[in-house]
Amino acid sequence: MKEQLMEYNTAVLAGQENFHDHLMEEKFIQSSTQELERDIEEVKVSFQNKTLALQRVQIMDALRNKLKQDDVSSRPILETMKHIVLLSQTITEYQQQARQKEEQLIDIKRKRLSLKKDGGQKLQQIQTMMKRQKEKQASMNVTETEKMLHKLKKEREITAIIQNVFQSIIIGSRVNWAEDPSLKAIVLQLENNIYLQ
Structure with missing residues (x-):
């Protein structure tokens, strides 16, 4: 890549290539350079990971060799390793x-959602029942009102008949009702139309 770059620089200085080709090649070189930089970065990361893995293997090998000696200095290492194993088991249990606990929480959330749905359905049923009950009550009120109006009409008719009977009795008795103030008040009151009241 470096050799190509040097050749291109030489060619440009010598004026052998035109300007347009030079721009295209420069863009190509830049993109190639960026690609190579990414590849180098990936190789560096891979190398670091492999180095860390190798160091771990070397440390484990050194620890095994030290433990095989079974002397006073290897006992704390063994104790520490046992403690690490115990901690690892405890971490796994936790x-x-x-x-x-997460699964239980998910189950509880599912049940809660189910209860929420059921509650919504029950609320809708209650609202529907209340609406029906109001409609039924309203129709009953209309029926009762119609009955009461019918009774009122009958009462007015009966009252009108009674008024006519009283008027006929008073007129038929040939009493001078205009001279008697109490009788006059009764007759004038009987003149009132019951349907206008």
Whole structure:
């Protein structure tokens, strides 16, 4: 790549290529350079990861060799490793418990959602029942009102008949009702139309 870059620079200085070709090649070189930089970065990361893995293997090998010696200095290492294993088991148990708690929480959320849906349906049923009950009550009120109006009409008719009977009795008795103030008040009151009141 460097050789190509040097050749292009030489060619440009010598004026052998035109300006347009030079721009195209420069863009190509820039994109190639960026690609190579990315590749180099990936190789560096891969190299670091492999180096870390190798160092871990070397440390484990050194620890195994030290433990095989079974002397006073290897006992604290063994104790520490046992403690690390114990801690790892404890962490695994806690992770399992956390997963179980998460599953229980998910179940509770599902049940809660189901109850919410059921509650919504029940509320809708209650609203529908209340609406029907109001409609039924309204129709009953209309029926009762119609009955009461019918009774009122009958009462007015009966009252009109009674008024006519009283008028006929008073007129038929040939009493001078205009001279008697109490009788005059009764006759004048009987003149009132019951349907206008």
